[in-house]
Amino acid sequence: MSPTTKRITLLLAATFPCLGIPAENGATTLDAVVVSGSRVEHNTFDLPAAVDVVDAARIGADQARVNASEALAAVPGITVQNRQNYAQDLQISSRGFGARSAFGVRGIRLISDGIPASMPDGQGQAATFNLDRAERIEVLRGPMAVVYGNHAGGVIQMFTxxxxxxxxxxxxFVAGSNNTWKTDISAQGEVGGLGYVIDASRFATDGYRDHSKAERDQSMVKLTYRPSADGKLTFIANSFKQTADDPQGQTWAGYQANPRSVAQPVLDYNTRKSIDHMQGGLTYEHRFGDHSVLVSAYAGQRSTIQYQSIPPGPQGNSKHSGGVIDFDRDFAGASTRWIGRFQLAGGKLTTTVGVDYEQSIDNRRGYENFIGTTLGVKGVQRRAEEDRVASFDQYAQAEWQGERWTFSGGVRHSNVSFSVKDAYLSNGNDGGSVSYEKTTPTIAAMFRLTPTVNIYASAARGFEAPTFNELFYSGPGGTFSYNLKPSTSTHYETGLKAFIGSDSRLDLAVFQIETEDELVVDSAAGGRTTYRNAGQTMRRGLEAAVDSRWANNLSTRVAYTFLDARYDEAFTTSSGLINADNRLPGVPAQSLFGELAWKHPASGFHAAVEGIARSKVYVEDTNTRQAAPGYVIANLRFGVDRKVGDVNLRTFLRFDNIFDRQYVGSVIVGDGNSRYYEAAPGCTWLAGVSARYSF
Known part of the structure; x- marks a missing residue:
């Protein structure tokens, strides 16, 4: 062991005196396998990136398995806010990317079993993840995420x-507060060489806030077949159908008076949204010795109708497209990649070359949301157009892994093109096209100080093109914008991964992200948001996670995030002058998750206490409006897992926010009506039971 290695080892031992550093030949544990980043199977310990694996045990840790926020709360660097609004999906950001999204997920690539859950423009829906059958969720942050192209401020992949x-x-079956319930049935196994997984569920809730009811039906089928020892064919199909009321945001005064309340326009217009989504994909993977080829294709259809609270007054605007959004979307894509493995210079070289193509076509219509004096109904048509977006990307990656050094790098070329064919010309022609093109490189190096301590550094360039929803109303007079520019970013990260003793692991990452032409909210009102390019922004932060297994079947996890995200340059929006050094809205500066769990092996009984703390969140760019205050909450859960004959029984009971704290769970960034705040529930309960029978 070199003197430098000894000094670092002693430093770790001094930092964690209750745990011993193992000898160089000590066993390592707590090391999951991922494919995110390198696209080949890789231990997280040996990957020069900030990556976390949420396994099936945590995904189903006495939860309803409805929202990804249940599973991702313990991941550093990721902020997942449950809006308590199923019409708008979760609010997910990675190191600040995606925080400004008015609905759905943007700035983060979502992938489910290899099929993108993000559209080619970067807008995604985490609600389509089938958490009932999820085997693991991989969460990748930092420079290595850039190899996934446009909107890859982070990558969240789910695998079944x-x-x-x-x-x-x-x-x-689970049931709980606010008339929430869910039932699920599934079957899986293998017959005649054909593997199958089938799942169907139904979920319903009255919601915590007024006017927040939701119903959801979800199903999936996954079939696998091996035509040869080296080949594997996978077919997967998903459907998702949901109807949900939209409580929107509330003013600070309204929130304080009654956290469950909604603004009056929500009730006047009966704001709501329905989604009918289905998709299917086919993947074939074949190995040729140490090399492999993967080819996949997918297609899907999505229909959405949404009633917003836009008042009749603006209908006189010749470019106003109405308060009812109605569209049918057809989307498809194909990808192929080749992975080669070679011996080189005393180490192992892995190379990956691939091509991705995605497209989406919307038949989009808009209607007034009133007839006469009756509000919240489909009225006169104000919009008819065909919206197309396509992306075509090529990428190459290489990794050389030696005894102590690992070097990796990659480059990706992305082209994203948008086109609009306007068929409603009485208010002018919004038709046209715009495209964005960027080449994004990444590089990383890792050094193994000891068999139990790795350090790494990485850097990359990334970009985010505007999404269709950011382009729609951001032009002059609320028209389609062909002038928004993509934001470009430079990412730097350095980190340490260490096994401490035989039962603890530390992951630490420090990062800096410089962004130019940041896309920001210019105005937002009635469910409609416009955007503009700001100047430069700077994000600096730290992420740390420690997992430990203790005596007497105790385990702990602590995950901490510090994020200092600020504007580097002043700019002007409809809200006025935004000063340099203002904080980016929508993200807390600090987040902390802690869990202490215990399991009694003989009886199958388990219990855990969870703690979540977040600092205040600014709601708009001037930083002058009331910020959503910071909060600390605690959760408690119990369960029993027993096997009775051929039946595995599981029961659980959980209490969230056991001290009944009142807090703002999420915010709507830049809302023009000052309805920024979305209240989180007080103390709630959830109970569930499940049974699995094996033939």
Whole structure:
């Protein structure tokens, strides 16, 4: 062991005196396998990137398995806010990317079993993840995420298992506060070489806030077949159908008076949204010795109708497209990649070359949201157009792994093109096209100080093109904008990964992100948001996570995030002058998650206490409006897992926010009506039971 290595080892031992540093030949644990980043199987410990794996145990840790926020709360660097509004999906940001999204997920690539859950323009829907059958979720942040192209401020991938072994069936039911319930049934196994996983669920809730009811039906089918020892064919299909009321945001005064309340326009217009989504994909992977080729294709359809609270007054605007959004979307894509593995210079070289193509076509219509004096109904048509977006990307990656050094790098060329064909010309022609093109490189190096301590550094260039929803109303007079520029970013990260003793692991990452032409909210009112390019921004932060296994079947996890995200240059929006050094809205500067869990192996009983703390969140760019205050909450859960004959039984009971704290769970950035605040529930309960029978 070199003197430098000894000094670092002693430093770690001094930092964690209750834990011992193992000898160089000590066993390592707590090391999951991921494919994110390198696109080949890789231990997280040996990957020069900030990456976390949320396994099936945590995804289903006494939860309803409805929202990804349940599973991702313990991941540093990711802020996942449950809006308590199923019409607008979760609010997810990675190191600040995606925080300004008025609905859905942007700035982060979402992928499910290899099929993108983000559209080619970067807008995604985490609600389509089927958490009931999720085997793991991989969360990648930092420079290595850039190799996934446009809007890859982070990458969240969900994977479901292949059907294997003897057939089994499983059914479950959960119920809890606010008339929330969910039922789920599934079957999986393998028959005649054909593996299958089938799942269907129904979920309903009255919601915590007024006017926040939701109903959801979700199903999936996954089939796997091996035509040869080296080939694997996978077919997967998903459907998602949901109707949900939209409580929108509330003013600070309204929130304080009654956290459950909604603004009057929500009730006047009966704001709501319905979604009918289905998709299917086919993947074939074949190995040729140490090399492999993967080819996949997918297609889907999505229909959405949304009633907003835009008042009749602006209808006189010749470019106003109405308060009812109605569109049918057809989307498809294909990808192929080749992975080669070679021996080179005493180490292992892995190379990846691939091509991705995605397209989406919307038949979009707009209507007035009133007839006469009756509000919240579909009225006169004000919009008809065909919107197309397509992306075509090529990428190459290489990694050389030696005894102590690992070097990796990659480059991706992305082209994203938008076109609008306007068929409603009485208010002018909004038709046209615009495209964005960028080449984004990444590079990283990792050094193994000891068998239990790795340090790494990485850098990359990234970009975010505007999404269709950011382009629609951001032009002059509320027209389509062909002038918004993509934001470009430079990412730097350095980190340390260490096994401490035989039962603890530390992951630490420090990062800096410089962004130019940041896309920001210019104005927002009635559910319609416009955007503009600001100047430069700077994000600096730290992420740390420690997992430990203790005596007497105790385990702990602590995850901490510090993010200092600010504007570097002053600029002007409809809100006025935004000063340099103002903080980016929508993200807390500090977040902390802690969990202490215990399990009794003989009885199957388990219990855990969770703590979540977040600092205040600014709601708009001037930083002068009332920020959403910071909060600290605690959750408690119990459960029993038992096997009775051929039946596996699971029961649980959980209490969230056990001290009944009142707090703002999420914010709507830059809302023009000052309705920024979305209240989180007080103390709630959830109970569930499930049974699995194996034949």
């Amino acid at each position: 298992p292949d059907g294997k072994g003897a057939p089994n069936i499983e059914g479950g």
